[in-house]
Amino acid sequence: MNEIIRLEQLKKTYRSGAIQVEALKGIDLTVNQGEYVAIMGASGSGKSTLMNILGCLDRPTGGRYYLGGHDISCQSDSQLSRIRNRMIGFVFQSFNLIPRTSALKNVELPMIYARIPPRERSRRAAALLEKVGLGDRLEHMPNEVSGGQKQRIAIARALANRPPIILADEPTGNLDSRSSVEIMELFSGLNRKEGNTVIIVTHEPDIAQFTDRIITFRDGAIISDRKVDRDHPPAASKVAAAAAGREGV
Amino acid sequence: MLVLESIKLAFSAIRINKMRSFLTMLGIIIGISSVIAITSIGSSIQSVVDKQFASIGSTYMYVYPDWYMLDDGVVSQSDLFSEDEIRGLKEAYPEMIDYAVPYGYSSSDSRVGRTQASFSLMGVGDGYDVVSNMHITYGRMINENDVKSQKPRIVIDETAAQRLFGKTNAVGESLPLTIDGVANDYTVVGIYYVEPSIFTPVSTDNQFSAYIPYSLIPSMVHSCSNIEIYYASGYDAKTAGDTICRYLERVKDKEEGFYTYDSVEQQQGMMNEILGTISLAIGAIAAISLLVGGIGIMNIMLVSVTERTREIGTRKALGARTGDILFQFLIESMIISAIGGIIGTLLGLGTAAVGMKLVGVDFAVNPLVILLAVGFSAVVGMFFGIYPARKAAGLDPIEALRYE
Ligand SMILES: Nc1ncnc2c1ncn2[C@@H]1O[C@H](COP(=O)(O)OP(=O)(O)OP(=O)(O)O)[C@@H](O)[C@H]1O
Ligand SMILES: [Mg+2]
Numbered sequence A: 001m002n003e004i005i006r007l008e009q010l011k012k013t014y015r016s017g018a019i020q021v022e023a024l025k026g027i028d029l030t031v032n033q034g035e036y037v038a039i040m041g042a043s044g045s046g047k048s049t050l051m052n053i054l055g056c057l058d059r060p061t062g063g064r065y066y067l068g069g070h071d072i073s074c075q076s077d078s079q080l081s082r083i084r085n086r087m088i089g090f091v092f093q094s095f096n097l098i099p100r101t102s103a104l105k106n107v108e109l110p111m112i113y114a115r116i117p118p119r120e121r122s123r124r125a126a127a128l129l130e131k132v133g134l135g136d137r138l139e140h141m142p143n144e145v146s147g148g149q150k151q152r153i154a155i156a157r158a159l160a161n162r163p164p165i166i167l168a169d170e171p172t173g174n175l176d177s178r179s180s181v182e183i184m185e186l187f188s189g190l191n192r193k194e195g196n197t198v199i200i201v202t203h204e205p206d207i208a209q210f211t212d213r214i215i216t217f218r219d220g221a222i223i224s225d226r227k228v229d230r231d232h233p234p235a236a237s238k239v240a241a242a243a244a245g246r247e248g249v
Numbered sequence B: 001m002l003v004l005e006s007i008k009l010a011f012s013a014i015r016i017n018k019m020r021s022f023l024t025m026l027g028i029i030i031g032i033s034s035v036i037a038i039t040s041i042g043s044s045i046q047s048v049v050d051k052q053f054a055s056i057g058s059t060y061m062y063v064y065p066d067w068y069m070l071d072d073g074v075v076s077q078s079d080l081f082s083e084d085e086i087r088g089l090k091e092a093y094p095e096m097i098d099y100a101v102p103y104g105y106s107s108s109d110s111r112v113g114r115t116q117a118s119f120s121l122m123g124v125g126d127g128y129d130v131v132s133n134m135h136i137t138y139g140r141m142i143n144e145n146d147v148k149s150q151k152p153r154i155v156i157d158e159t160a161a162q163r164l165f166g167k168t169n170a171v172g173e174s175l176p177l178t179i180d181g182v183a184n185d186y187t188v189v190g191i192y193y194v195e196p197s198i199f200t201p202v203s204t205d206n207q208f209s210a211y212i213p214y215s216l217i218p219s220m221v222h223s224c225s226n227i228e229i230y231y232a233s234g235y236d237a238k239t240a241g242d243t244i245c246r247y248l249e250r251v252k253d254k255e256e257g258f259y260t261y262d263s264v265e266q267q268q269g270m271m272n273e274i275l276g277t278i279s280l281a282i283g284a285i286a287a288i289s290l291l292v293g294g295i296g297i298m299n300i301m302l303v304s305v306t307e308r309t310r311e312i313g314t315r316k317a318l319g320a321r322t323g324d325i326l327f328q329f330l331i332e333s334m335i336i337s338a339i340g341g342i343i344g345t346l347l348g349l350g351t352a353a354v355g356m357k358l359v360g361v362d363f364a365v366n367p368l369v370i371l372l373a374v375g376f377s378a379v380v381g382m383f384f385g386i387y388p389a390r391k392a393a394g395l396d397p398i399e400a401l402r403y404e
Helices: A047-054 A077-086 A103-113 A118-131 A147-158 A177-194 A238-248 B003-016 B018-056 B083-092 B144-149 B158-165 B237-251 B264-307 B309-317 B322-359 B367-393 B397-402
Strands: A003-016 A019-032 A036-041 A062-067 A088-091 A165-169 A197-201 A213-218 A221-227 B060-065 B097-102 B104-112 B115-124 B136-139 B153-157 B174-179 B182-192 B207-213 B227-231 B259-263
Touching (some): A019 A062, A019 A197, A047 A197, A077 A103, A147 A177, B003 B018, B003 B322, B264 B309
Parallel strands (some): A036 A197, B153 B182
Antiparallel strands (some): A003 A019, A213 A221, B060 B227, B060 B259, B097 B227, B104 B115, B153 B207
């Protein structure tokens, strides 16, 4: 399989005054094209820090990050913008939809920055909203839809420029279990049917159970990296049961 | 550049904060409207003043003894001019002097049938109509023969003719006047027309201006202290005035500087200077209000950048480049300012039009001024928008996304 992400001794140190925080202490990691990965770990273990670097929103303070074979650390700001625009779809815990802007316009946003012409833009945005099940909410404002629907708009937006990689930092963190399952099914579909590489940060083992590979962090380092064993799910849970039930159908 | 997108975004941002945007524009509106009003009123007044001076004739001047040079401030007979001396002056400089006559002025009441009128009478010589651009509609102007023969001739205006004789062409009619105690019937030989302006008195009480041969005002002509002169158009007031005064001093054996002159050219220059100074002063005040308006825009754009920090972070995460964000905010401040400029222009033009209507002056819009005003306000918006836009564009995406 083609590797799409490779990290070599990746470090991130935050400096605030005299205090230094080593958020990432030399991460070695390879993710192949089409993988479905969950990142877990205690609060403050460095998951978000890693995601921000993977999403080219932040730069590492040490080590190397190769994205699609290119070294990211030596890219200019405008090249990074371009990578964020074309290569990566980011989904946030707090949705980050542009307020007072319709679902359609929100989804169009990445296409605007990709200089896609207006007609094509709104056609594609409408199709994407249709795909995430919001075909009847095109003109709704973010404050007029539920949390789960907001996250679906955000996912449609992340998919706008057909990026190969989807990064989601606690995408179900603000959602109830029912909406969480729906969102995870969307991600699973993207990974299985469209071949997207999907990396998800989560605190909930049930959510991680949707993926194929679980990487666990502690204190800025990877402490475990294992394949998901679908036949023997860990302690029974409603979410997993619900998901398993659906898959069984 | 995402020109269209940025413009759309700017308008939606302005719509979302209607009241705030309007208050922000207010500084620009006040600045631009005052500039527009002042320049429009100024140029309207200027054109009226120019017309007024032109109606006298731009090469008009009069020469007189400088009162400060007189012993005890008393004029003696030898300081004054005789008709022969004035004729001599004109003959000495035939190229330079088009017209030179003793200044004569009188007034008289008159009555035609039951109509009562009073006349201001200007004593004129041959060719006055030509040098002063008079518009004779019927008959002729006073000529050399009228002056020499001292015949009671008069040229009146159309309104007077209409009021007194019931027709504009009153040539041949006769008008009784008393000048220097001598009563005489004056024959109307010509009718002139003056375009009404704010300086023309509304003659409800039948007060008119008329022209007669200067030789018919003996009291002023025989001891003439002022010479009325029109110099040729190739000369300027200073050259003509100095030459004439020095000549008269030589002829009349006076020290240099004894005679002096006033000219339309100088008056006009002074008037223009005053108008120019006023415009400049008010322009400076307007510029200050534009500056204040610009600072207001900068302030509100900074607030807007802070409010929209998370939005900016999101946009960057979705692939907006530094330049895209910069352009978006710059366009927004430019549009706020330009809208202010457009409203200000309309307001200023409206104010000027109403004001000019009230004083009865023709109002002309200079399209260049409008273009300049709107363009300038956009530039103000751009200038004061640079700092907030740079601040927005320079935000770190992670910090912007974390901003609460
Ligand atoms: N901007 C920052 N400045 C200083 N320290 C920071 C900054 N951002 C994160 N850190 C520190 O880096 C460490 C890792 O933070 P990070 O946000 O990556 O944790 P996380 O695994 O995402 O936690 P959570 O599960 O709570 O989201 C923490 O100790 C945190 O305090
Ligand atoms: Mg986190």
